[in-house]
Amino acid sequence: MMYLTLVFGLILTVVYAINGSPLQLIRIVILTGAITYGLRQLILYSDYKPSAHIVLAIINMLVWTNIFLVANAISIVTVQYILLSSTISFYFLNGRWGIFYSLLSLFPVILYFSLNGINDSAAFISGQQASEPIFIAVMMFNFFQLIFINYHFLTGFYLALSQLEKARKDEEELNEQLREAISRAENSSKAKSDFLSTMSHELRTPLNSVIGMSYVLLADNPREDQAGNLKVLHFSAESLLALINDILDFNKLDYGKLEMEKIGFYPAELIGRIHSGLKYQADEKGLSFSLDLDDNLSYIPVIGDPTRLLQILFNLVGNAIKFTSKGEIGLSVQLIDSDPENVTLAFTVKDTGIGISAEQKETIFEPFTQASSNITRKFGGSGLGLAITKQLLDLHDSHIELKSEVGLGTTFKFEIKYKRAGTADVTVNSLMEANVLANEDITWLNILVAEDNAMNILLMKKLLASWDVKADFALNGLEAYEMAKEKFYDIILMDIHMPVMDGYESSKKIISFYEDKPESPYIIALTASVANDIYNKIKLAGLNDYVSKPFNPTELKSKLINLSRLISK
Secondary structure (H helix, E strand, C coil), X not given: CHHXXXXXXXXXXXXXHHCCCHHHHHHHHHHHHHHHHHHHHHHHHCCHHHHHHHHHHHHHHHHHHHHHHHCCCEEHHHHHXXXXXXXXXXXXXXXXXXXXXXXXXXXXXXXHHHHHCCCCCCEECCHHHHCCHHHHHHHHHHHHHHHHHHHHHHHHHHHHHHHXXXXXXXXXXXXXXXXXXXXXXXXXXXXXXXXXXXXXXXXXXXHHHHHHHHHHHHCCCCCHHHHHHHHHHHHHHHHHHHHHHHHHHHHHHHCCCCCCCCEEECHHXXXXXXXXXXXXXXXXXXXXXXXXXXXXXXXXXXXXXXXXXXXXXXXXXXXXXXXXXXXXXXXXXXXXXXCCCEEEEEEEEEECCXXXXXXXXXXXXXXXXXXXXXXXXXXXXXXXXXXXXXXXXXXXXXXXXXEEECCXXXXXXXXXXXXECCHXXXXXXXXXXXXXXXXXXXXXXXXXXXXXXXXXXXXXXXXXXXXXXXXXXXXXXXXXXXXXXXXXXXXEEEECXXXXXXXXXXXXXXXXXXXXXXXXXXXXXEECCCCCCHHHHHHHCCCCEEEXXXXXXXXXXXXXXXXXXXXXX
């Protein structure tokens, strides 16, 4: 439009120069110059707003001069200029500028009628003006501009509406695709979780028999040569269990499903157990394994997740033993900060092993990664230990420091801040306490074991027999329910996955049966499943406690001793 106006203005300049009033020539020269400057700004800077202001200033100049200098009337051309001023200001700028320029172009009209009165005013067009070719040309050009601007504005407006409608439909399609993708991802995640839970159950069930039976045989005063073989068997089964746990824990961490426990425990006792448990491995390799434990920790209980701390230290110390051929392993735990509310512990695991190069330090904490393929072939392992350790420390709001030189050994350091616990907060008996209670009489307990796996039944019979405890056995949940109705049992050890009727349903029926009775049995779930909601399901079913398979026999005995105390009261 500016190009067309410039061409039209140049033609009018020639016409007015040949035959026209000086005022008209001055106006058209100003118009042509302003339009030329506006086009320059638009071409150089691609900003239409300055050009729009220039055009609107020209139009308002024409309105004012038409009314008070040229025509001394309100002609149809002036009305067209007023319409152009309002249209361009609203379409090209914004509401405020639209109101400003509209009022600016209307004000001379109001002023004209105020000065001349309505009766003496010359409005719209006279016969003389209508006969002038230039007037007709300007009027027609103005009509063309109004039509052109409104046509393109409305075309763009309806195009925008159609694009918005298309965008809305595209958004609906994308949302539907997103919903389908989320549904597929959820189904895939659930299928993966169910698969891992099932595989965990299938793997842990036979492992429960292997670990438990090796414990029973080791406790049965074997010959020295048999004891050695049983220790190898027990260690191999525990290693396989650790590998399964690493894979399952990494899956939980990857999906953010791993929840930290907040229970009371004694760090000194837990660390002592770790040292005792891994010292056997170090001794087997001829390594010295020293423990430097702060004396101030002996009687300080804290609130946290002992299982995860045990897992972190087992990974780090286990790696130290694995990658050290000669020399020593050191575990140091120091109390570095203490107040009435919190304690901060500093852990250091040091070895004289193969070490880690500077390049390998960048990737050593990545999952499924080891320093080199030679290490994988020579030492084995899944490459998950350090990745899990790092993520578990992240959950403790901590980080791990690594110092190492190839051939000279490795040192890992980290700190964990715990809340102090009272003695009453430490409700779960430790394995050390269980050993102290080992002589406590539990032979009088009436126990029902609901278990469908033949090897686990054999294990439970031998295990309970070693404690002089007699028990009845049910092969499925329905049979357990029928037996519990016929005879009162102090404790029911209930497997969760069984044929005919599972442990959940059987437990609910037993609890319902004893609901109005003066006493009811304690039900402990036995589960090899690791589904994220398994423990919530156990609580909702009304069971009192659970033991994860493969279970430590000492832990099970500790639970039985605690329950015997409650029952005897």
